[in-house]
Amino acid sequence: MSHAPWTDRAEIYAIGALDGADLAAFESHLEAGCRICEGVLATTREEITLLTVDVPPVPPADAVKMRLLSAIGRPENRPLPPPKAKSLAKAIAQRAAPKAAKPDERPAAKAPAVDGETVPAKPDAKPAVKPISDEELRLAPKAPSPAPAPPPTRPAAPPVVVATPPPPSRAGWIVAAASILVAAGLLVGLVLKMGEVDEAKAELGRVRTALAGDRDAAQAELARAERDLAELLEEGESVRSRLTAAEAARDDARDRVEELEELESLIQNPGVEVVRLDGDDERNPDAVAFLFYDRSAGRGLLLAHGLKQVGPAQVYTLWAMANAEPKPIDFAGAFRPNAKGTATLLLPALAADAVYHQFAVNVEPTGAPPPKPSNLDLHLFGQI
Amino acid sequence: MPDAAHEDSVQLIGRMARGSRDAFGRFYDRYAALVNGIAIRMLGNRADAEELVQEVFLQLWRKSTQYRRERGSPDAWVVTVTRTRGIDRLRARRRRKDGAAAGDEIVAGASAPGANGLADRVDARLTVEGVLGVIPPEQRKALELAYFGGLTQTEIAEKLAIPLGTVKTRMRLGLRRLRELLGAAAGEGAA
Incomplete structure (x- = not known):
């Protein structure tokens, strides 16, 4: 099968216009991992950016920037973590880095960087410290230790790489004695270094304990924030739904006023005729409609109520017919009932002075109206 | 590049x-x-x-x-x-x-030279005349209703009272025209 139908959908998807069955099929296709369509999407998104070239740039008010700069400083607006989570070990190592590097300072959450920005700790930040092994502690160059260590007992700078006995030789006793002394010194040094290992382990334990405390505090903070957010969302939803209802009521009232004004204008015309359309006993038994028809001007207003709902892809369609031969049947407008089953239709301009005698309503698919009724299943009918 | x-x-x-x-x-x-x-x-x-x-x-x-x-x-x-x-x-x-009139206001914007990085990449003449001006009006309308009006293909078909297939075709042809414009601009930029 050709891939063209998918790339066609990808283009319309990129512009945000795909819907219905096309959308569901394409999203399944995309989820299956189609690289071709991913490529088409990326390319089309770039191309449609060209549509903005004609948009006149309009600088927003200065206050917008001020509000934004204030907003991004709030903790809840921090940049989100990258999509791929770092490993726990790495994260712990990063958190531990400042303490391990300078145990006598409090760890800073953010380090100052150029031009005043703040840079969160990141994997390549020096002096990030990876978890320290015993071996590394043994062989690492000595760092200033936070623990008090009496200088007189500390070896000046033990050559840590000389941990093996001197090789056998033919040297004399003096040399042998010197070697023994050196070995003894090294032994003392090693014992002291073992003490540092313990010290470093203890420090690591303290860091881990502190991290666990931080994590618990952060989790508690997260739970609090989620609770606050849920409450605010609930409150916002309530306000939003009241606002929506109030706006809908206002719009309904406005529409009603407009209808009444139109109706008044029609009724005041002495030439207006009123046609009653009754619902079909089977298809739409509760429906009734009144058509206020100004024959001389070709204007009209249909008010209907008691209508059944139609499908999402259907509309009621009003047809105007005449008795004359050949009998013309003209499209006079399409409408959908509201939730209460009422509908108003301001007729489009019909031929002025046309001699329409009958009006009928059937159901047609949405979209362009057919030139003639596609079916004669009448839902409402009336005649002058 | x-x-x-x-x-x-x-x-x-x-x-x-x-x-x-x-x-x-x-x-x-x-x-x-x-x-x-x-x-x-x-x-x-x-x-x-x-x-x-x-x-x-x-x-x-x-x-x-x-x-x-x-x-x-x-x-x-x-x-x-x-x-x-x-x-x-x-x-x-x-x-x-009910957004019967939704989308009408969004196609009325005046054309003016854009001032973004993309505008620099297209031919100046096209920018001045309005890039969308070189796309046939019916294709442009369909693209704008989707792009700026947020209408879906079905909504556009209803709004313009044309078959859904026609909407899809117009949008695809319009996008193809955009692609040609970009290609031409890139070619001139490279020349």
């Missing part, structure tokens, strides 16, 4: 991801007028547009860590976020009120 402004934008996004307020300020200065212009075109008034600008830049800031240059240019990223958030607002507005 990415131009200098493009590279600079990529670097600003990288610094934003590391928490740079300075980079955010510069990124805002670069794109705010474009975002606001699109927002006005979509929403039809300055007050709503400025709310959208705030929403968009806050999202760009928070998601700066997720930007991947291999997935698209900074221009496309900014415009896509603006449209997505704008369409959310338009659809919410339409849910509140």
Whole structure:
């Protein structure tokens, strides 16, 4: 099968216009991992950016920037973590880095960087410290230790790489004695270094304990924030739904006023005729409609109520017919009932002075109206 | 090949991801007028547009860590976020009120030279005359209703009272014309 139908959908998807069955099929296709369509999407998104070239740039008010700069400083607006989570070990190592590097300072959450920005700790930040092994502690160059260590007992700078006995030789006793002394010194040094290992382990334990405390505090903070957010969302939803209802009521009232004004204008015309359309006993038994028809001007207003709902892809369609031969049947407008089953239709301009005698309503698919009724299943009918 | 402004934008996004307020300020200065212009075109008034600008830049800031240059240019990223958030607002507005007239206001915007990085990449003559002016009106209408009006293909078919298949064809032909324009601009830029 050709891939063209998918790339066609990808283009319309990129512009945000795909819907219905096309959308569901394409999203399944995309989820299956189609690289071709991913490529088409990326390319089309770039191309449609060209549509903005004609948009006149309009600088927003200065206050917008001020509000934004204030907003991004709030903790809840921090940049989100990258999509791929770092490993726990790495994260712990990063958190531990400042303490391990300078145990006598409090760890800073953010380090100052150029031009005043703040840079969160990141994997390549020096002096990030990876978890320290015993071996590394043994062989690492000595760092200033936070623990008090009496200088007189500390070896000046033990050559840590000389941990093996001197090789056998033919040297004399003096040399042998010197070697023994050196070995003894090294032994003392090693014992002291073992003490540092313990010290470093203890420090690591303290860091881990502190991290666990931080994590618990952060989790508690997260739970609090989620609770606050849920409450605010609930409150916002309530306000939003009241606002929506109030706006809908206002719009309904406005529409009603407009209808009444139109109706008044029609009724005041002495030439207006009123046609009653009754619902079909089977298809739409509760429906009734009144058509206020100004024959001389070709204007009209249909008010209907008691209508059944139609499908999402259907509309009621009003047809105007005449008795004359050949009998013309003209499209006079399409409408959908509201939730209460009422509908108003301001007729489009019909031929002025046309001699329409009958009006009928059937159901047609949405979209362009057919030139003639596609079916004669009448839902409402009336005649002058 | 990415131009200098493009590279600079990529670097600003990288610094934003590391928490740079300075980079955010510069990124805002670069794109705010474009975002606001699109927002006005979509929403039809300055007050709503400025709310959208705030929403968009806050999202760009928070998601700066997720930007991947291999997935698209900074221009496309900014415009896509603006449209997505704008369409959310338009659809919410339409849910509140039957949007019989939705989309009408968004095609009435006057054509004027754009002042963004993309405009620099197209031929100056096209920019002055209005890029969309070279797309046949019926294709342009379908694209604009989707792009700025947030209408789906079915909604466009209903609004224009034309078959769904015609809408799809018009949109595809319009996109093809855009592609040709970009290709021509890239060719001239390289020449």
